[in-house]
Amino acid sequence: MNGLTLTLTLAALAVLGPLALAGGAQLSLRQPDCDSVEAEEAGAAARDHLNAQHSHGYKYQLNRIEDIKILSKPGSNDTYYVVEVDLLETDCHVLDPTPVANCTVRPKALTAVEGDCDVVLKRLAGVLTVTAFKCKTEESTEDLCLGCPSLLPLNDSKALDFVHASLATFNNQTLNATYSLLEVGRMSTQVVSGGPHYLAEYIVAESNCTEDLCAALDPVTATRGICTAQGSGVAHTVDCKMFSATVAPAEGNGTGLPHVLPKFHAQTQNVSRRHGLRHHKLTPLHDPHLSGFLSSESDSAEVVSTASPAASNSTSNSASNSTSTSASNSTSNSTSNSVSASNEVPLERVKRDVAAAAAAVTEAVVLAPPCPGRRRYF
Template sequence: MNFVGITVALGLLGGICAQINVLRPECDSPEVEEAALVAQDYLNAQHNHGYKYVLNRIEDIKIHPTVRLPEQHTFVLEIDLLETDCHVLDPTPLANCTVRPKHLTAVEGDCDVVLKKVGGILTVTAFKCKTEEDLCLGCYSLLPLNHTAGLDFVQVSLTKLNNITENVTYALVEVGRMSAQVGLSQFVVAEANCVNDTCTALNDTTAARGICTAEGVNDPIVNCKMFSTLVMTVPLVDANSTAPVRPALPSHGGGLSHKHGHRHHKLTALHNPHLSSFLSAESAESAEVVPVAPALNVSSTPAAPTQTTEDSSSASDASASAEVPITVVKRDVPVSVAASAPADKTHPVVPVQVCPGRIRFF
């Protein structure tokens, strides 16, 4: 056999070995769901604006074992997330948050996440997300978050709120969403320090804050859900040190909602692009990239949401794995598993779907 033939044969053998080494468990298996929930909580921790997201479906899973380190595996997950009605500053546990129903313009996140599992501990090392509205016939449409008339309505609503509250004045933190239907908005407020006619939101973890819904036209009805502590879902770590840092409290004029024409707040788009060989192009996002913290170790499985109703959307840091990623060889996703009993005409074999997994909401 000549040199070229040997090279081709070795290449084919290497490809076959790589395919054998890629494990494809069921999307709804306990091990995969644990990894998906770790990814869900990590993505929420990087998301400093808008609303929390909850796992809706596990689309695909590949597990790459490390040949020289049998206790180390790399998980490559594709997951779908749905926006809830809990703002990222709201300390309400994610399991108690309600998924925004379709008719109120649901927002979904499509994310590819790479995790490393060493000694039973899952660590997120890279992710890539895109966030988009789940548009449907008859659903509410959203205004851009920098819409002039919409922001004027929010300001009128804030003034009314301050006129009916006693001993405290609130300042606008950010606009959560604004409906194109007349007079329907959500915005976040925080206790303010006022000097003359200028009020500034207090950047204090004990300051009162909340999310308000305003409905109406000339005389809006304002209802607010107040919470008094700043949420810390996981301990964020500064990219240049190991000291925990709190997420920055956005302020009026400095938040993303007043800089762009998006109709909703997007998840952080990209983290650790040097590991992009593990990530598909499907979830690429080109806008609203926010710097994120290094990977975090999560040793316990986060609590899964308890909702069952059908009505419950480029940055990198210095952290990197020293290990060279295993080469990914594309192969078709197995969509069925054979039944153990032999098939016959009386009892035909029914294929069992293993991926994607079940839909939790819609």
């Protein structure tokens, strides 16, 4: 579907910050299909940037492009993309080198976490770069099943005791290395006979431990990994997968070179006790007001205007007047020709297939809206 091109009024330009021109020049606003190639490119660039800014918790995958507006300045290479994207949490931690395309989105039964983000991007030298964003992260409460695991606060004391007990089990089974706790990713519980059944995911790093004191090795080169544990404090299973220190290029870095995992300092005391959240949140804000396209308020959307209602009213009135005039003329002509038509030889009448005609009208009228785009998951 071809994008709709509109010209913004000077009143709309007043809120567009860096793109407003002193000479009163206008901007071109284009709204392509949310499933178009350029929308997909902008959505992927926004996802990769948000994941790169997310220093705790898990990577997010693009689920849906809700809206997109492309603004350009005539006679210039300045082009801005204002995109609203819906993201879903995956099971890959931000330190996991696995490309996000290969990560699994968490199903609703395990309490999916959604991110709703407004992102501003600028195309520079053919590459889309994020200049501002605003995100809201929340749990999906739809289709939760009775008896399924439910998320616990990341500072739940009994669940943290379970995490430490399972890590001690892993260290006792590991030769020539000891690991300390970096971060708790998720903790949940399920009611079963015999007491609560815990499920936990947490990040560990190779450390130098003597008795009860642990000092993390170099934060850049130390081996790190993710552990999954389930059971109770006494009877449980634990499995850990280690990450490599040097990994493949990060999504969207465009260098073609490997990069080193970011520094991630170990916390051996009071891990995850700084808040009562049940999941890690995306970075909420980055210069939304400075971009001129986003509001700094947490729940508001972009401020870019669309077509003026006056234009559509004018078009509607014009169409109404045209219809009335045409109907009047038709009635007049029909009356004046009625006598002569009665003296002519009757024309052969042909029956129309009413069902076929109705189907043709339906096919012509029903059009898929350009936005929002398709859902990739749920």
